[in-house]
Amino acid sequence: MVLYLLLLVLYATRITSIQLCPLLGPSWPAPTDLPSDPAFQSALQNITTNIQDAVTAGNFSGDSLSLMIFDTSDSSSLLNLSNTGQTINTTIGVSKVDENTVFRIGSVSKIYTMLLLLIEDGFNPFNDPVSRYIPEIRAATVALLENSTKRHDGIDFLKWNEVTDFPLCSQRRFHLAVFQIHAAGSVCRRTCFVYCDLLTRLLITEFFDGLLQAHPIVPTSATPIYSNAAFQILGYVVETLAGEGFEKVLEKEIIKKLNLTHTFYNTPRTSLGVIPIPQGEFWWNFNLGDEGPAGGLYSSAKDLSILGRAILNSTLLPRSITRKWMKPLTHTSSLNYAVGAPWEILSFGNERPIDLYTVSGDFSTYSSVLALDPDHVIGFNVLAAGSNTHETVALASDIVSESLLPALDQAAKNQANGRFAGTYALTTTNSSITIDTDDGPALVVTNWINNGTDMFPSYMILYGIPDRSQFSIRLYPTGLQSPGQLSFRAVIPLQFPPGIGPFTSSCITWATIDLQVYGNIGVDEFVFDFDESGNAASLSPRALRTILPKIS
DSSP states (O other): OHHHHHHHHHHHSOOOEEEOOOOSSOSSOOOOOGGGOHHHHHHHHHHHHHHHHHHHTTTTTTOEEEEEEEESSSSSOSEEEEEOOSSBOTTTSOSSOOTTOBEEOGGGHHHHHHHHHHHHHTTGGGGSBGGGTOHHHHHHHHHHHHOHHHHTOTTTSOOGGGOBHHHHHTTOOSOOOOOOOOOOSOOOOTTOGGGSOHHHHHHHHHHHHHHHHSOOSSOTTSSOOOOSHHHHHHHHHHHHHHTSOHHHHHIIIIIHHHTOTTOBSSOOOGGGBOOBTTTHHHHHHOOOGGGHHHHTOEEOHHHHHHHHHHHHHTSSSOHHHHHHHSSOOEEOSSTTEEEOSSOEEEEEOSSSOEEEEEEEEEETTEEEEEEEETTTTEEEEEEEESSSHHHHHHHHHHHHHHHHHHHHHHHHHHHHHHHHOEEEEEGGGTEEEEEEOOSSSSEEEEEEEETTEEHHHHHHHHTTOOOGGGOOEEEEEEEEEETTEEEEEEEOOEEESOOSSHHHHSOOGGGTTTOSEETTEETTEEEEEEOTTSSEEEEEEGGGTOOEEBOO
């Protein structure tokens, strides 16, 4: 009620501007059958031309490159581009890069670790103290609490009792310099050290000895600070939850289930990979040991596409877990760059942000990125090997995003117009609704009559909007669905005096959803029913308890 009164006060001042203020998320249902969509095909041609031009101009510094765009409709790619650099060792590695060529993927490995944690026990462990799963950290926690000097020294000693899996996975770290542990022998479960060989056990001890002596950088959960050691710890948590070594869990829960034939925890045959000159063979064989869950894996463009498709499709997780996972957990100092677990979330667009959930990696002569767009249920990956790979991957990713994201929004709008636009009417009650699309987001209600009464003036009074030319009703998909039905919510674009800062100019439409109800049903709730071809057959403004068949 307080919010509603606030809105009325704002409207009572003279209105001079309008903001569409879409909800976070897609403006239309995700597009389908993209290979036949003209806007999408034009974008693919632009991407292909721009990548080839960049290769010709030397913008990729002669690096080898493998790029793939994919969606969830089938197992084939939407675009597959490869470039073989001039300086590769063809005597031991591949002579031509393609979709199956294996690269080191660096910190993209973190996404496998996070996925394994979610597979083992969902989000249940994430508010637990990490000491519950790691004996060394449990001992350090006890020692800290028993030592009053250390307990009150926040500069030299980390408060391990405050550390949970949650800040570890979301990069909200406290210090964690990079520890490269070269382990020999099999990795063992951290709770059963008796089965480890001596060298491995000593190296694990060395890792924790160094970790527990390092100074904090910032307090826990204060700011995102990149860390590899955090994901080494999370690898140990995976082992504790699963009761076996990380490599075995990875093989069983992800590699075999998704049939990833070119994804490896340990170094595969060099004949499968691209080996840059110089130093490529050294970095190809470099063993990260127990730091593998943070950055040690190998994969190909095709296998990363399979993994990305599985994440978008919730193949290995319940959809509720995936939705929670693909959300920001903290900001960075850049307004268009947030952090998830361990997502690096980049926002594109002005009127409506499109978020790419990405994870990227650098491993000396190798770089990589996996990017997922949940709004359009599509993704891409870029792998590079050579001398300037970080810049190569970043440039290629920008080239893809610049053409791909606007085209996906256009394809979604075009398809939504074909499926939903038209007039829905029940002549016996003189009731009708007309749906269309325009230059803005969402489906637009252009006319609405109920029992002979124009509904627009009623809604304008309800939402305090005096000017008909500044009024519109826009329907956004909620993601809720039943067999043959899809739910939408109406957003009434709000009018405000010119803003001078975030308090007076921020979008607050998210706070008006379901604000007005009639008989316990929101006046903004709409549901479409579909025919056998997937096109809208009827529309129900739910609060009015009526169903209007589509007549044109």
